[in-house]
Amino acid sequence: MEQKTLANWQREAAALSIEGRAFIDGEYRPASTTHRFDCRSPIDGGLLTQVADCGAPEVDLAVRAARHAFDAGVWAGLNPRVRKAILLRWAALMREHQDELALLETLDVGKPIADTTTVDVPGAIYCIEWFAEAIDKVGGEVVPADRHLVGLVTREPVGVVAAIVPWNFPLLMASWKFAPALAAGNSVVLKPSEKAPLTALRIAQLAHDAGVPAGVFNVLPGTGEPGKLLALHRDVDCVAFTGSTQVGKLIMQYAGQSNLKRVWLELGGKSPNIVMPDCPDLERAARSAAGAIFYNMGEMCTAGSRLLVHREIKDVFIDGLIAAARRYVPGNPLDPATSMGAIVDPAQLARVLDYIEAGRAEATLLHGGAQVLRESGGYYVEPTVFDVATPDAKIAREEIFGPVLSVITFDTIDEAVRLANDSDYGLAAAVWTSNLTTAHDVARRLRAGTVWVNGYDEGGDMNFPFGGYRQSGNGRDKSLHALEKYTELKSTLIRLR
Template identity: 90%
Template sequence: MKQKTLAYWQHKAVTLSIEGRAFIDGEYRSASTSASFDCRSPTDGGLLTKVVDCRAPEVELAVQAARRAFDAGSWSGLNPRERKAILLRWATLMRQHQEELALLETLDVGKPIADTTTVDVPGAIYCIEWFAEAIDKVSGEVVPADQHVIGLVTREPVGVVAAIVPWNFPLLMASWKFAPALAAGNSVVLKPSEKSPLTALRIAQLAHEAGIPAGVFNVLPGVGETGRLLALHRDVDCVTFTGSTKVGKMIMQYAGQSNLKRVWLELGGKSPNIVLADCPDLERAARSAAGAIFYNMGEMCSAGSRLLVHRAIKDELIDKLVVAARGYRPGNPLDPATSMGAIVDGAQLARVLDYIEAGRTEAKLLHGGAQMLRESGGYYIEPTVFEVATPDARIAREEIFGPVLSVMTFDTVDEAVRLANDSDYGLAAAVWTANLSTAHDVARRLRAGTVWVNCYEEGGDMNFPFGGYKQSGNGRDKSLHALEKYTELKSTLIRLR
């Protein structure tokens, strides 16, 4: 997409039409109780629109519509090639509305327009296309059995999938859920975060225009109660969630209290980024470490929020890191030159600032730490770097979800691995070394779902599964493995004689 000017995006923002109603059974609907909440832009605090707050009646309508569509086979009964064709039409429509979707995302959550136009929206489109292209190539098995028996193992859609998604990558992470679920033949009820509902509501209409039958793809904006009702609903067969570990634990409990529905969780992280003494390129390691925590304002579950540095290179790496951090100066997200946008809302801003204040008492502030652009009415924090003496410090153990980096020192590889694994989480990790054997050894010992070597956050390719160990969750998004979450295995044995 050709880069536009600040004035261009400001003009489009003024003329943008924003939908705030739920999408249920093929059409937009207001809440039966007229309940709503304000959707405000973190860029300046301004009101974008009022969005319906879906309660029990809307949840019931959406789940019933999804179940009815599933049982009727209007989508689940289609040949995989037919589902593929419709999903590809949907992706094409999204590409035709790419600027609109990118602008909605930027206004809704404060992401730089340079990111939403090149990462978030294209990534979501790519995800839909990838699973559409994959679904007619996934086959079953013929199992070796006695001569008088034919044994088949097939996959079937699980049924009604409730997808509860976060606000940090609203459209992209939603696509990681609904794309494989829909491709496999399920009906979906998507619950976006109340902090970021706008792109989900817009693509629902595009899905309908592409030919996805009524009831197959529903979107319910709302606060936490909406998600709780979906997780408790006995006619939901599977709930897939990305968000905090605290809420993920509650969703598992709700599933147990209801129908023991399948639960898939992608949760928090406090990911270690290890730089060994033989790091092949300190300049690149410093730039990568800055990007690992300051990209997307640090609002990333996989953020490299713990930088573990060998004592021999600590001072040199920190000097280079601070220089790299200065390149992430917060600015107007509608300006294509902006590399760091706004924190999602006032509550998250306060949370991050509280952690920074805690850091001032338990660590050494090396850079940043201040709120910026107060006059804009938006929520901005400059990149912040602390040198932490003890791994027990709050800022080094708890997920902050903001642009705050903890730098810690180690003396041996074993100590680095011990520090890295000393966490409740296990989502991602990285190691920088010039020694191939060391790279393999450390990667094997790190308890994380993704390990990068001499890089961080590389590999946006859909072929790589994404998810974590320990309290970072279960199951995997992306790749063919994601289809396992939204299908049931069935064994069929046919006696021949």
């Protein structure tokens, strides 16, 4: 099939019909107060549509619909093979509308269309298919017990799941929540970020078209209040949240203040990327280090924002790093040739620029550091690299969520591990070495939920659980371990005589 051009995508964008209403109990509905907020594209600051700003009435309505559907068994009570077939139909419909969904994602958050068409949307479809296929293959246990007993351990859906998801990978991160939750038989109320609500609202109709019963999958856009209300709601059984550590702590507090609902948190990161002097391929490692922080404009919780380089190879490695960074040129995200898109909104742009200014005062700027393409009306920042003399520098400790890299020098393996673990976070890490012993030893010592050896951000496979240590959260997305998070364990003992 012929690849679409910038002009093709611009024409499709101009003709796109965008839905901004909430999706509750099987249909689109405006907010009861008629309050709406502007949804603007970071590409050029232009208005895409107005979106329902949901509040307490919509939250109560959606939770009530979800609870009714769950109690009636219209989803949880289906034969697992039937639920599987419906989810697979949903994934197939999303594939039919793949370009539309990719275009919505690019317009909404400024991602390059080359990424949304090859990573974000296909990844979300794959996630739904993966968990759909797991539905009729995961069973319970028959437990060894006294001869007069039959002991069973079964998993049951937890009930109503509130999924509160971020704006950096809106559709993909949402699928990591709702796919296992639905596969387990739960009803879901999805709260997308107000910065990126459009794909969530579109796939709700596709879910309904595929046969997901009314009330089982609901979407509540809003500017913040719906998330708090869902976390406080006494008829929500579980809340799954991906976002900042600060908000995650509040979500946990709200759960404790209400019904002690299950809380699964995937939070921030300040991930270390360690390059040893025996790195097997410095050029590939430099390209990977650039991708680890500049892909998706650095708006990634796993971003390799701390690059730890051995003093012996530092100068030559930085030369390769800067050369790789130059390949990330901010441009129109609708152009398939664009490698780096726009920062999501003016607030995030200001945050990134503030950190860059802090970096100028406490470190040495090696590359980038400027806002660009101002004439477009959009929000673009160059890939930025700092040489940081002290690991206590603000830019080396705090999550920026932008294309800003801190390079830190070390002299020994022990120093590298100490620097890597000296963080409030523990989401991801990497080490580059030719020594098998060093690889295993450092990987064991790094306090992170995912460790890559001689790579970064490798493996989009759903078999690997995703989550972190410490203040990076307590939950796990992906894999059968995620499926477990949306179920309750039940022990049943049957007396035979």
